[in-house]
Amino acid sequence: KPPSMDDLTDRLPLIRYTRRTQMGWSIESQFKRMGLTLPGKLEFDSSEDVIAMVAAGRGWAVSVPSHILHGLREPATLDPVPFPGPGFHRTVNLVVRSAELGTVPAEVHGLCLEVLARDVVPRIHRLIPWLGDGFELAASSLERF
Structure with a gap:
């Protein structure tokens, strides 16, 4: 069973796309619609940086398949799981x-x-x-x- 966002937040920090990017804005809007306020100390502009931080074990992130593919260097270092809420469409x-x-x-x-x-x-x-x-x-x- 994939971990919930609460489980993830208890164990690791949320690594965010900055809200100045379309991806960051979309994710934050989804969190707001779901009534979630998630702490996160690390924000990045690029998918490479977000995915690299997650792959290095520094935290977890919400992302889309194309960004994961774009930012990932070693596929074995990530375990993508479904978003535990209403999905995204792009x-x-x-x-x-x-x-x-x-x-x-x-x-x-x-x-x-x-x-x-x-x-x-x-x-x-x-x-x-x-x-x-x-x-x-x-x-x-x-x-x-």
């Missing part, structure tokens, strides 16, 4: 002005999808097998740009 969009840049947006879209499908999604599923379809390419992203 969508990444490619936005361009219409009738500009010719075929470049479609090429970038295709390249991004290729890299995500070939490299990122499988690595995340290997790192966090319990995630299942919680990290996937949205069907709409597979449509032609």
Whole structure:
């Protein structure tokens, strides 16, 4: 059974993304919606720093799969567990002005999808097998740009 946030907070400090980042703001908003006030002395701007501190045993953090993958150097040093509360949802969009840049947006879209499908999604599923379809390419992203 994954530890609760109370269990984690009793044993280790919370390592936060600074509230000046979108990730930090999103996590803090979720804590607020859940009525949680969690102490945390360490705040960082980057996923590399947050994940490195957790991997070094300095504390625990709330993060998203892509940040864990991005910040992790040695997969065996972390044990990602499900968030013990309402989950997070995030969508990444490619936005361009219409009738500009010719075929470049479609090429970038295709390249991004290729890299995500070939490299990122499988690595995340290997790192966090319990995630299942919680990290996937949205069907709409597979449509032609």
